[in-house]
Amino acid sequence: MMAFDSFGDFLAMGGHAPYVWSSWGITFMLLIGAVLHARLERRQLLTTLRRRVRREQARHQPVASQAPLNTAQGGGNHDPQA
Amino acid sequence: MWAFIHKLGSPKWFYRISAKLQPWFWVAAAGLIVTGSLWGLAFAPADYQQGNSFRILYVHVPAAFLAQSIFVSMAIAGLVYMVWKIKVADMAAAVMAPLGAAMTFISLFSGAVWGVPTWGTWWMWDARLTSMLILLFLYLGVIALRGAFTSRDSASRAASVLAMVGVINIPIIKYSVDWWYTLHQPATFTITSRPAMPTEMWLPLLLMVLGFYSFFIALTLMRTRSEILRRESNKRWVRELVEEKQ
Amino acid sequence: MQVSDTAPVASAGVALGEPGGNLMVAITATLKRDLTLMLRRRGEMLNPLVFFALVITLFPIGISPDPELLALIAPGLLWVAALLAALLSLDSLFRSDYDDGSLEQLLLAPQPLAALSLAKVAVHWLLTGLPLALMAPVLGIMLALPAGSYLILALSLALGTASLSLIGAIGAALTVGLAKGGVLLSLLVLPLYIPVLIFGTGAVQAAVFGDGVTAHLAILGALLAGALIFAPWAIAASLRISING
Numbered sequence: 001m002m003a004f005d006s007f008g009d010f011l012a013m014g015g016h017a018p019y020v021w022s023s024w025g026i027t028f029m030l031l032i033g034a035v036l037h038a039r040l041e042r043r044q045l046l047t048t049l050r051r052r053v054r055r056e057q058a059r060h061q062p063v064a065s066q067a068p069l070n071t072a073q074g075g076g077n078h079d080p081q082a
Numbered sequence: 083m084w085a086f087i088h089k090l091g092s093p094k095w096f097y098r099i100s101a102k103l104q105p106w107f108w109v110a111a112a113g114l115i116v117t118g119s120l121w122g123l124a125f126a127p128a129d130y131q132q133g134n135s136f137r138i139l140y141v142h143v144p145a146a147f148l149a150q151s152i153f154v155s156m157a158i159a160g161l162v163y164m165v166w167k168i169k170v171a172d173m174a175a176a177v178m179a180p181l182g183a184a185m186t187f188i189s190l191f192s193g194a195v196w197g198v199p200t201w202g203t204w205w206m207w208d209a210r211l212t213s214m215l216i217l218l219f220l221y222l223g224v225i226a227l228r229g230a231f232t233s234r235d236s237a238s239r240a241a242s243v244l245a246m247v248g249v250i251n252i253p254i255i256k257y258s259v260d261w262w263y264t265l266h267q268p269a270t271f272t273i274t275s276r277p278a279m280p281t282e283m284w285l286p287l288l289l290m291v292l293g294f295y296s297f298f299i300a301l302t303l304m305r306t307r308s309e310i311l312r313r314e315s316n317k318r319w320v321r322e323l324v325e326e327k328q
Numbered sequence: 329m330q331v332s333d334t335a336p337v338a339s340a341g342v343a344l345g346e347p348g349g350n351l352m353v354a355i356t357a358t359l360k361r362d363l364t365l366m367l368r369r370r371g372e373m374l375n376p377l378v379f380f381a382l383v384i385t386l387f388p389i390g391i392s393p394d395p396e397l398l399a400l401i402a403p404g405l406l407w408v409a410a411l412l413a414a415l416l417s418l419d420s421l422f423r424s425d426y427d428d429g430s431l432e433q434l435l436l437a438p439q440p441l442a443a444l445s446l447a448k449v450a451v452h453w454l455l456t457g458l459p460l461a462l463m464a465p466v467l468g469i470m471l472a473l474p475a476g477s478y479l480i481l482a483l484s485l486a487l488g489t490a491s492l493s494l495i496g497a498i499g500a501a502l503t504v505g506l507a508k509g510g511v512l513l514s515l516l517v518l519p520l521y522i523p524v525l526i527f528g529t530g531a532v533q534a535a536v537f538g539d540g541v542t543a544h545l546a547i548l549g550a551l552l553a554g555a556l557i558f559a560p561w562a563i564a565a566s567l568r569i570s571i572n573g
Contacts, residue, residue, distance in 0.1 A: 003127050003134075010124060016135035016199055023192035024123070027141040030184050031115075034301055042308045049315055049324045164565075219519040226515055230506050239569045240502050244516060247498055247562050251520050254551070258523035265530065 091168035093310045094319050100303040107300035114293030122286035129283075135199040138192050140287055144294035146189035146210070149217060150252070152182035152298060156224070157249035160242030170306065172238040173313065175245065176228065177305035181298065183221040190214050209263035213256050220248045234313075354439040355447045362451040365424075372420060376413040376456050377463055383409040384467045395472035402471035403532035406481060407488075409467075410460045411521055414489050415514055417456045418496040421448070422504040422567070431504075435571055442560035445567060449497045449559075457489025477535035480545075484531040487548040488524045494552075494559035495520050501566035524551055 004010040013020045122140035129136035159175035162168050193211050194204050205211070224244050231237035279287075314320050366373055387405050388398060425431040434444055464485050465478040473481065499517035503509030531544035 002124055004124060013137070014128060014134040016133060016137075019135050019195045019199055020123075020137050023138045023141055023195050024119075026191050027145065027188050030188055031297065034181060034184065038301055038304050038308070041305070045308050045311055046324065049311060049320070052315070053321055053324050216519045216522055219515065223512075223516045223519065226512055227502060230503070230509075230512055236505075236569050236572070240566065243498075243562060243565050243569065244502060247520070247558075250558060251523070254523045254554075255519070258526045262526045262530070 091166065091170055093170055093173075093314050094317075096170045097307055097310050100307055104300055104303045104307075107296045107303065111293050111296035111300050114289050114296060118286045118289030118293055122290060126283050126286050127280070132200060135196060138196045140290050142189055142192040142196060143287060144291045145185045145192065146214065147291055148294045148298055149182055149186040149189055149214065151295070152178050152185060153217065153220065153245070153252065154249055156182065157242075157245040160245040163238060164242050164246075169313070170310065172242065173309040174302055174306045175241065176238070177309055178298075178302055179221060179225050179228070179241075181301060183218060183225065185294075185298075186214055186218040186221055190218060207263070209260045212263070213259045216255055216259070217252070220252070224248065351439050351443060354437060355443055358434075358444050358447040359451060362448055363454070366451060366455050373455050373459075376417045377459055379416055380409050380413040380460055380463060381467060383412065384470065388471070399472040399474055399536075402468060402473040403477070403481070403529045403536060405471060406464050406468060406473070407485070407525055407529045407532065410464060410485055410489065411492060411525060413460055414456055414492045415496065415517060415521075417452070418493075418500045418517065419503075419510055419513060421452050421497055421500045422570075426504045426570070431567065432571055435568065441564035441567060445497065445501070445563040446556075446560045449493050449563070452497070453490050453493040457493055458486060460489055461485035473532075474536050476538075477532055480535035480541050481532050484528045484541075484545065484548060487545065487552055488528040491524045491548070491552045491555045492521060494555040494563075495524075498559055498562045498566055501563045501570060503570075504567070505570035524548070527551065 011017060118140065123137055126137070128134050156175045156178045159171040159178070162171040163175065190211065193208075193214065197203055197206055197208075197211075224241050227244050228237045228241040231240060311320055311323075384405065387401075387409075391397065391401075422431060425434070435441060437444065461482045464481050468478055468481055496513075496517050499513050499520075502516065503513045506512065527544050527547045531541050531548065534541045534544055
């Protein structure tokens, strides 16, 4: 039932390989790209929101407020070395 | 009925229900597109006139269908937003526009590439290609207008109005371009209109079209969910949700 | 108690006059005001006409002075150049009213905004579309447009630019609040101009070839009728978005 005799024939597309494969290639690139973009967007958004929630929790609890302080010190130590 | 619409309009409720629906559409999209692609690429018989170059049809036609459908969906979402002030509708419209533009681009690109073996040139002012090009400009206009406003509310309403104006104009543009084309190029061979396609040729096409539609729904659900989180990030339920996920 | 309450309302109603007459008064007032304002700024009014003539001058220089070739492409050239000239004038349609705040007054008026904006568009057409249509035959002569098509050229442009003004006003209303609305305006509006362009040039070409032109003019008329029905509402909605946003 296959329309081609061999895998080589399939790739050659009866001499129309560049046209067929470039169209299909662009299409799948855009489809997969759209999915990857949506996943990345969601992940980045969740990270940002999580960070914001944590920051606000830190502001309400005095013990946790040391966390940003520590990172600030780390940054201070790092700068002269650089 | 009204309670249902009101419920659907609540971002929280939409977020919950779309989480349940989304996987099914992803599975359907993946299954249909993979099956349709294999069938269309390897098993469907070659066209007696165009040989194997006709296999571009399986990406060209679904993309073209989707490009037009997405614009209509976008305009309907804009109408829903303008009339009932349902924010989710506008979020959906906002995420649909880039996908619609991408689909228009795919159908334009594949149509132009298909032109090389059939017409011997990369570009013909064919009626379908010309309408698609105009549709691409309409999409770019909607996206650019939404981006041009600083206030989100104005951006949403302006984009909704433009989408509705565009959707009223699309049939007029399509018919006038068809008329213009027949006037200037009488009875030329158009790529996609063909007499009685055999079953083993159109069945994979049907699968691809359904697969593309499922893909559109799944991606729109997914991105609308992200958009809900972004715009509702100050709401309590979003905070609780984010905390749960830590 | 009740009598004293209703009495001032009734007298106020009498003072304001019938609602219908009120609307007509408001429309004529808008028409008069806009006409006066536009006629005071003659330079701005002349700009599209000069632009039209200039663009038409560029084509023989850019393509070829050969009359036969020019006659062939003249209908399209004239229409495209007129369309661009009309587009050029759109940005100023609501701009000065937006800047000096009179657009807000228009929004606050009790009369429907759609009707008032239609009056503004009518003035815009009267002072850009109509002069362009009247000027086109002169430029047609310069492009060696075959005789017999001049009347149709003017007529199709007069009909077509009315639709262009209406459609363009939607785009102008959407972008009037934006600092850099100019380029965006052409992106929004030009795709919507295409049907008018197709049937406008179609009419002139049919006249050149000696075919019947009534069908083309009828379709141009139908497009104008459609634009007259839908565009005012879209313009009003767009103006509200631009002002309140």
